[in-house]
Amino acid sequence: QVQLQESGPGLVKPSETLSLTCTVSGDSMTGYYWSWIRQPPGKGLEWVAYIFNGGDTNYNPSLKSRLTISQDTSNNQFSLKLTFVTAADTAIYYCARGGYTEIDLWGQGTLVTVSS
Amino acid sequence: DIVMTQSPDSLAVSLGERATISCKSSQTIFYSSNNENYLAWYQHRPGQPPRLLIHWASTRASGVPDRFSGSGSGTDFTLTISSLQAEDVAVYYCQQYYTTPTFGQGTRLEIK
Numbered sequence: 001q002v003q004l005q006e007s008g009p010g011l012v013k014p015s016e017t018l019s020l021t022c023t024v025s026g027d028s029m030t031g032y033y034w035s036w037i038r039q040p041p042g043k044g045l046e047w048v049a050y051i052f053n054g055g056d057t058n059y060n061p062s063l064k065s066r067l068t069i070s071q072d073t074s075n076n077q078f079s080l081k082l083t084f085v086t087a088a089d090t091a092i093y094y095c096a097r098g099g100y101t102e103i104d105l106w107g108q109g110t111l112v113t114v115s116s
Numbered sequence: 117d118i119v120m121t122q123s124p125d126s127l128a129v130s131l132g133e134r135a136t137i138s139c140k141s142s143q144t145i146f147y148s149s150n151n152e153n154y155l156a157w158y159q160h161r162p163g164q165p166p167r168l169l170i171h172w173a174s175t176r177a178s179g180v181p182d183r184f185s186g187s188g189s190g191t192d193f194t195l196t197i198s199s200l201q202a203e204d205v206a207v208y209y210c211q212q213y214y215t216t217p218t219f220g221q222g223t224r225l226e227i228k
Contacts, residue, residue: 103156
């Protein structure tokens with residue numbers, strides 16, 4: 001059974017960099033797209049980025065200048081970096097499988113709060 | 117970006133009754149070369165991650181009860197729950213993957 005688990009700091013200071021990692025267990029990452037999606041408190045879902053085979057990436061245009069998604073296939077992980085965060089980046093961040101088409105598997109999500 | 121607009125924003129339906137949620141895209145998400153609509157529906161229960169219900173506009177995901185169905189084409193889509201159960205209380209989202217993915221704003225479904 002494939003499972004995804006997000007990890008990273010729950011609190012980030014304004015203007016700093018948010019860094020999250022998703023660990024995939026139960027299957028290889030090869031051949032799948034892997035995404036990050038977020039949900040600000042009280043709001044809806046927002047797709048953030050995806051990666052495929054370590055090189056094919058796509059970013060939400062509204063966040064693109066601040067985003068980097070990367071993949072470490074040998075450790076079955078993929079990661080997200082979001083620079084120069086503000087309070088508007090406070091959200092539950094989900095890692096997930098898919099994004100190029102449907103998103104068929106989600107992690108439990110991790111709350112990241114941006115505050116000094 | 118393709119904008120996805122759902123209606124209504126919230127909905128209250130009696131147990132056993134039908135629930136219908138609409139989703140409209142700002143441009144077509146039908147790809148004629150493969151005759152597919154690039155649309156998915158998700159269920160998001162409180163405290164849980166979202167769950168894929170429907171993809172390609174009308175194909176139920178594995179393990180999804182057959183009371184859930186999706187229909188529509190082009191720019192207009194519908195999620196129907198034929199007989200509402202208590203466990204269906206959730207927020208429902210549509211999402212297009214024709215271009216860079218975007219979600220609708222969500223529809224909150226409650227029991228009347």
